[in-house]
Amino acid sequence: MRASLDVAVAKPEAAAQTVALAGRLRTELDRVDHLLDGFLVLAQAQHGTLPDRTPVSLGRLAREALTARAPDLAAKKLTVDDVASSDSWTPGSAALLSRMLENLVDNAIVHNHEGGWIRICTGHGGVEALLVVETGGRVLDQEQVDRLTQPFERLGADRTGSERGSGLGLSIVAAIVAAHDGRLDLLARPEGGLRAQVLLPAAGEDA
Incomplete structure (x- = not known):
């Protein structure tokens, strides 16, 4: 279709x-590409087979995701706080865990207000590796937040199929976390904004 x-x-x-029509069609094709890519990643994560498990640094993936989105952060004048203050490692698929971080950062950018902030922390406690992505913003309904891991669920007036994304971002995150035997908690902050907390098995010290 692009070649035509x-x-x-x-x-x-x-x-x-x-x-002019070709320009509009290319934009729609980009959205279709993004949606299909999301479905493929979601299916891979839900299948639960991770043959390429290796020790992965969540702190490094967080820094890479933020670096790649520096123009988006600058465009919204967002402040990034406490990035990977203490690193944590987990055994898993580097490709899928990277996508998990990318989706969490994308969500934090898109659903933020201009001049807002994003806080990303990594750490570990015993047998668990911790990742937290937190933002400020408007006060959210926890019942709505609880549904955000379902495909195509959006907050408030956000419309599936809009320029804001495919509606698969957090469902992909949830599937990747589940495939790695972890847990995802999404919490509406009382002061406004969202706290996404991921707990994953920690990599052994010999890693």
């Missing part, structure tokens, strides 16, 4: 309307 669009707009006689 490229051929159409490359013709010398291509009308301005054709070029």
Whole structure:
């Protein structure tokens, strides 16, 4: 479909309307790509087979996710606090855990107000590795928050299929956490905003 669009707009006689239509169709194709990618990751995580388990640093993945989204953070004037203050390691799929961090950071950016803040902490306690992604913002309904791990569930007036995402972000996070024998807790902060807490098995010290 992309190739057909490229051929159409490359013709010398291509009308301005054709070029404009091609631009809109490319935007829709990007959204379809994003949605299909989300379905594939969700299916992989729900299948629960993780043949490539290796010790993974949650702190490193958090820093990588934030670095990749520096332009988005700057555009909203968001302040990032306490990034990976004390690292934690977990055995698992580096690719899936990276996607988990990316989705949590994306969610924290999209559902934040301009000039807001994001706090990301990692740590460990005994046999568990801890990751917390926390944001400020408007006061949320905990009953709505409890449903956010279901595919296509959104907060308030957010509309599935809008430019804000596919509605699969947190359901993918929940599936990845479950595939790694962990637990995801989503809590509406009394002061406003959301706290996402992930507990995963800690990697052994020999790792």
